[in-house]
Structures are given as C-alpha cells and as structure tokens.
Amino acid sequence: MLVTKQPVLRRFWYAVMPESDLADGPRPFRLLGEDIVLWRDGEGRYAALADRCCHRTAKLSKGFYCEGKLACGYHGWIYDSDGVVVRIPQRPVAGRERAIGQKVKAFRAEARYGYVWVALADPLHDVPDLPEAADPGFRLIHEFYEVWKTAGLRIMENSFDNAHFSFVHRDSFGIQENPDAGKVDIEQRSWGFLMTTAMPVKNPEIQKVILGMAETHTTRNMRSSWFMPFTRSLEITYPNGRVHIIVTATAPIDDETSQVVQFVIRNDTEADAPAAQVIAFDRQVTAEDKEILESTGFDVPLSAYAAEEADMPSDRPGVEMRRRLAKLLREHGEREVRLQSAPTSSTAD
C-alpha cells in the first residue's frame, strides 16, 4: 500500500509535532505527502494550513506570528486559523476583516498529550482516548520525536509481534533461547483492535531499578490497542503491579517515511524510577526496532500479501491489521495502490 495514494488515510488523526515546537513561530510538516504549516494562534488554538501563500506562493512556514495570527514572511499578508487572509498590510481595508476573500486550505488540528494532531479530511474516529493520561495516579513521560525511514504499518506490526522479542531485543529484554511467541487474544473494535497476551522476558539491570524488581526474569502482561491506521498503546503490567503504557503514534510523512512520537504513562513516581532511565531503556529497545524496521520494504502488501511475504502463526495481529486496512479501503471505494500498480488503478484524490 502506498499511503499517499489512499485518500481514506487522510481521514485519521496523526500526532505530527510537540506543542512546544510551535511556541515561537510556525513550523512545516509533510503529512501523507501534503506540505502543511503548523502554528498556534493568539488564543492558544493550533492550526494547520496548506504551506503555500496564496499571494506569490511563499511557504507560510517561513512566516512569523503577528497579533495572534500568522504573517507570511514575504509581503506580510496575515492569515487566521481558518486560512483566510484577514489583512494585507499594503492594502488596508478598514472595518472589513475577512472580507478580502483570499484563502488557503485549512485542516483540522488539535492538541492532545502534548502533541498537535492533524487530520487532513473529515476524521472517521477521534484522537485515541488514553484515560490514564488524565489519571492523577499516573505520570506522562515524553520519550522521543524522530523520523524513521519505514512505513507506519511496519511499526504497528512490529509492536504487536511477540516473535521478534527473542531476536530483535536479544540484547535488551528478549530471551533468545526461548523463541516461543505465546498466545494472543484479539478483540475487534470500531477503531482497530485490542490484543491481550503475556510473555516471559529478561529483567536487565536498568529494568530492575525502574521496575523495582530484583528478579533476573519477569513476565510482561500486555494489553495492546491498535488505533487504525498507525497508532498503538501498549499497556504492560508487571507482576509487582507496575504499569508502563507505551504510546507510539506514527504520522506518515510520505510512502517511505514516518514521523514517530513516543511517550509513556506510568503509575510510579520520579523517586521510584527516574524518567531519564525510563527513557534510556525504551530508547535502547526502540533503536533495536528501528534498525531492523528500516531494512523492511515500505510498500506493505495488504490483500495479496501471501504472494509476497511468508507467514507464521504469530504474525496474526499484523495479518489482522492488513485485513482491516484492506476492508477500510474497500468500504471507501478504493483499490490498494502498489508500486507495481498500473497508473489507472490509482484512486483520485
């Protein structure tokens, strides 16, 4: 599937940028191949507009904040959060705000969990709901925001794939001598699915500290939510009651590249587990994933995947993702577009 060629993928929310990055001025982002400018207006609302001024096509992300609005950096035309030109400095029109009539395309933007989320078209679902993020018994730790040269679907499949622990994570928590992928239970949801499973894992030195557990091995009891298409929340409960929820939200920049946001939500305190160590361990683990995922093919096949990729039983969550995404395309009248597709098979935007 080439994500930029499937219009229905525009109908989901994606976490595109930390809110703090927009404190001092607008910033560019490419989402599903579309260049947008992100900014925050004077009332603290976030906005996403096409990154091209309607005057002489300068990128609005080269502009600056002016009186709570966005000024183009070239000739200073002022835009509001709906993308409407409300003032042209060289041609003032007293008392006729927004009557100038020029406009650029505006997209939906909202802030959740410290990030700006954007939907390029009418969203099919809400931004994923993470109740623990608002629970005073939990704290939220931002882990990283970076570009991975891989498809969002590869990252999602990997996140629900117990079989990779023993190999990709053999230097961190995986038990190489025990490649058994365990059992998984999948419950369908309108927004994706919920998977429950449990896996034995190593408990390395750094984890002994941040989990408060001296054992050399432990068990991860996992409840993973897959939010179509490319966001997941993995709730890990350890035998001592420590909960570590990993939220990985990936925004497709283009067909080959994903912007990856990761934060965790935990039911402990800084005194129990310093955030720097929590981040350090998860960074080791995600670096292991990134290394292998960036070697995979980005044009992930959905409906006819079996002709191109071999299978084993533990691949079931990923197979289920492909089945659900293929169904989503069908329900919206789209054919899956692949690298090899004839141009006529592509669905118009």
Ligand code: FES
């Ligand atoms: S190009 Fe933006 S104001 Fe002229």
Ligand SMILES: [Fe+2]
């Ligand atoms: Fe992994």
